[in-house]
Amino acid sequence: MDGRPLEQRRAPARLRRLARPPRRVLAALNTLGLRWKIAALLAAGCAVVAVAIGLLIHQARLDQVGASARSGASGQLVRVRQLYELTGQVDQDSTRDGTRAAIDAPGLPEPLREAALAGRRSTYLDMDSADPAVWAARPVGGRVLSVRLPLREQADEMAEFDQQLLVSGAVVVALAALGGAALASRLSRDLRAAAAIARRISQGDLDARIDHPLPPGFRHGRNEVADLATAVDTMAASLQRRLEAEQRFTADVAHELRTPLTGLHTAAELLPPSRPTELVRDRVCALRTLTEDLLEVARLDADVERPDLDVHPLGALVESMVQRGLFAGQSTESGVRFGGVGERLVRTDARRLERILANLVGNARRHGGGPVELCVDGAVVTVRDHGPGFPEHLLREGPQRFKTGARERGQGTGLGLTIALGQAAVVGARVELANAPDGGAVAVVRLPEA
Numbered sequence: 001m002d003g004r005p006l007e008q009r010r011a012p013a014r015l016r017r018l019a020r021p022p023r024r025v026l027a028a029l030n031t032l033g034l035r036w037k038i039a040a041l042l043a044a045g046c047a048v049v050a051v052a053i054g055l056l057i058h059q060a061r062l063d064q065v066g067a068s069a070r071s072g073a074s075g076q077l078v079r080v081r082q083l084y085e086l087t088g089q090v091d092q093d094s095t096r097d098g099t100r101a102a103i104d105a106p107g108l109p110e111p112l113r114e115a116a117l118a119g120r121r122s123t124y125l126d127m128d129s130a131d132p133a134v135w136a137a138r139p140v141g142g143r144v145l146s147v148r149l150p151l152r153e154q155a156d157e158m159a160e161f162d163q164q165l166l167v168s169g170a171v172v173v174a175l176a177a178l179g180g181a182a183l184a185s186r187l188s189r190d191l192r193a194a195a196a197i198a199r200r201i202s203q204g205d206l207d208a209r210i211d212h213p214l215p216p217g218f219r220h221g222r223n224e225v226a227d228l229a230t231a232v233d234t235m236a237a238s239l240q241r242r243l244e245a246e247q248r249f250t251a252d253v254a255h256e257l258r259t260p261l262t263g264l265h266t267a268a269e270l271l272p273p274s275r276p277t278e279l280v281r282d283r284v285c286a287l288r289t290l291t292e293d294l295l296e297v298a299r300l301d302a303d304v305e306r307p308d309l310d311v312h313p314l315g316a317l318v319e320s321m322v323q324r325g326l327f328a329g330q331s332t333e334s335g336v337r338f339g340g341v342g343e344r345l346v347r348t349d350a351r352r353l354e355r356i357l358a359n360l361v362g363n364a365r366r367h368g369g370g371p372v373e374l375c376v377d378g379a380v381v382t383v384r385d386h387g388p389g390f391p392e393h394l395l396r397e398g399p400q401r402f403k404t405g406a407r408e409r410g411q412g413t414g415l416g417l418t419i420a421l422g423q424a425a426v427v428g429a430r431v432e433l434a435n436a437p438d439g440g441a442v443a444v445v446r447l448p449e450a
Contacts, residue, residue, distance in 0.1 A: 033188060034184065034187065034188050034191065035181055035184040035185055035187070035188035036181065036184075038180050038181075038183070038184035038187075039177045039178075039180035039181035039184055040177070040180075041180075042176050042177065042179070042180030043173050043174075043176045043177035043180060045176075046172055046173050046176035047169070047173045047176075050168075050169035050172050050173060051169065054165040054166075054168075054169055057165060058161070058162060058165060061158065061161055062127070062158065065127075065151075065154050065157075065158060066125050066127075066134075069125060069134040069149065069151055069154065070123040070125065070134060070136070072134070072149055073123055073134045073135065073136035073147055073148075073149050074121075074123060074136050076099055076101070076136065076147045076149065077101075077121070077136040077137070077138060077145070077146075077147045080101040080145065080147055081138065081140065081145060084103075084140060084145060090102060090103055090145070098149070098150040099147060099148065099149050099150075100147070100148045101145070101146070101147045101148075102145075102146055102148075103140070103143050103144070103145055103146075104143055104144055105144075105146045105148070107148075108135065108137065108144065108146050109124045109126070109135060111124065112124040112135050112137050112146070113137070113144055115137070116137040116138055116139050116144040116145075116146070117139060117144065119139055120138075121136070121137070121138040122136070122137060122138075123135065123136045123137075124136075124137075127151065127154075127155055127158070131150070131152070132150070132151040132152060132154070132155040133148050133149060133150050133151055134148075134149050134151055135147070135148050135149075136149075187225060190212065190225045190229070191225065191228075193210060193212075194210050194212075194225075194228055194229055194232060197209065197210045197232060197236075198232055201232075201235075201236050201239070206236060206239060206240035206243065207240070208236065209233045209236060209237075210229040210232055210233055211229075211233070212225065212226055212229030212230070243301075247298055247301045247302055250294055250297070250298050250301075251294075251295060251298035251299075251302070253294070254291050254292075254294035254295040254298060255295065257287075257291045258291060258295075261284070261287060261288050261291055264284050264287075265281075265284050265285070265288060268280050268281045268284045269281070290415075293415040293416075293419060294415070296419055296422075297415060297418060297419060297422070300419070300422035300423070300425075300426070301422075305422075305423075305426045306426075307348075307349040307352060307426050307427045307428075308349050308351070309347050309348060309349055309427065309428075310347070310348075310349070310350070311345050311346070311347055311450040312345070312346060312347075312348060312350055313343055313344070313345055313346075314343070314344050314345070314346045314376055314378075314379060314381070314447060315340040315343045315344070315376045316343070317350060317353070318338070318340070318357065318374065318376050318381060319338065319340065319376075321354055321357065322336065322338045322374065336361060336365075336371070336372045336373075336374050337371050337372065337373045337374065338374045338375075339373070339374070339375045339376070340375070340376040340377075344378045344379045344449060345449065345450040346379050346447040346448060346449055346450055347428075347447075347448050347449070347450040348427045348428075348429065348447050348448070349426070349427045352423045352426060352427050353427065353429075353447075355419070355420075355423050356420045356423050356424055356427075356429070356431070356445060357374070357381065357383065357445070359416040359417065359419055359420040359423075360383040360416075360417075360420050360431075360443045360445070361374065361383055362416055363416045363417055363420075363443075364383055364384070364385035364387075364441060364443070365385070366416075367385075367387065367441075368385025368386065368387030368388070368389075368440065368441050369385055369386040369387035369388075369440070370385070370386065371385075371386065372384070372385050373385075379446065379447045379448070379449045380444060380445065380446050380447070381444070381445040381447070382442065382443070382444050382445075383442070383443045383444075383445075384436060384440055384441065384442045384443075385440050385441050386439060386440040387439075387440055387441060388439075388441075389435035389436070389439060389440055389441045390433055390434070390435055390441045394417075394433065395433055395434065395435070398421070398433075399417035399418050399421060399433075400418070417433075420443075424445065427447075428447075428448045429445055429446060429447045429448065430445070430446045431443060431444070431445055431446075432444040432446070
């Protein structure tokens with residue numbers, strides 16, 4: 001038995017377990033959203049406070065029960081000693097409440113026996129055993145006179161009291177969790193809205209704004225969500241102004257170049273036939289193409305392009321492009337193989353679709369390896385070459401103007417794919433870029449069905 005004083009006794013195991021949350025519970029917090037993290041931390045804080053208060057209340061109650069039991073046992077010991085001094089005998093069944101008195105009782109706790117033999121009157125409280133009781137003992141004539149009072153009723157009351165503490169603590173923790181979730185919902189909702197707007201901006205929607213309402217008397221540094229919203233909106237506005245200025249500059253430069261390039265082209269046509277003349281005409285043609293591409297990119301960036309949508313049979317439309325020699329003017333060492341599976345009506349702009357496919361085929365023939373395959377399957381057009389394939393960064397980040405990527409794909413301006421994707425967005429199509437498992441670049445155009 002534990003002979004330490006009651007004040008040094010440890011709390012019941014069911015209360016101690018509340019103070020040691022499992023590690024897996026703490027690890028699970030990392031997988032929660034901000035709202036539930038705040039709610040969980042608030043609930044955990046309330047749980048710690050509830051456990052601490054519960055332990056203090058439990059200890060105070062236990063001290064009260066222990067003091068009363070010790071006092072009762074000491075009073076019984078005084079009466080039993082008086083009876084023993086008068087009669088020389090001890091009534092083994094001294095009271096009706098289960099109190100037992102004895103000389104040198106066989107079940108007397110050893111610490112209590114040693115204290116009595118040392119000449120001290122002592123008490124011993126045992127609330128943790130299956131048969132809780134309090135003992136009181138004192139020396140009489142070299143022997144130990146002891147009294148034992150059962151505490152089953154008090155132990156049951158303490159167990160019920162502990163249960164009430166646990167239930168009360170659980171209710172407090174649950175209410176704290178719900179209150180924390182409610183308080184954190186507004187913060188979480190504002191942050192999710194800010195994240196959604198930031199994603200829209202990263203995808204090119206520069207008109208997107210958070211427009212978080214500023215509280216009365218707002219000052220920077222005192223409302224983190226408002227600070228974040230203001231910073232994102234300011235960044236988006238600044239980025240939009242910068243990009244619009246760049247777009248205007250590109251469009252202005254390309255537009256101003258058209259007139260001198262037209263004159264240069266006319267002058268080149270008047271040169272006498274020769275190898276240098278062919279080189280000059282080729283470079284002038286390339287420069288005119290670049291200028292027109294820049295103007296087209298500027299119009300796409302400015303979102304001023306409007307499609308002329310109509311219903312077309314896709315297979316027949318693409319086949320007519322091939323038959324009209326739409327791709328024949330592009331530099332080539334090998335032809336374009338056309339194939340079609342099924343026929344599907346699509347809603348698109350035929351002129352812009354020609355531009356999309358011409359750019360994709362031109363990119364495949366210029367940077368890939370022949371033959372170039374052009375296949376129609378339902379509402380999907382696939383352009384494939386047999387070259388080194390697209391660079392990994394292009395597949396990861398998308399095409400970038402004036403950047404062709406890998407050396408093995410040759411030189412170029414990087415505008416062809418940019419224009420193809422931009423025109424596809426105008427007509428509501430989607431262009432997907434990938435590399436074939438057996439080699440070669442694959443561009444898939446998915447058109448909306450009629």
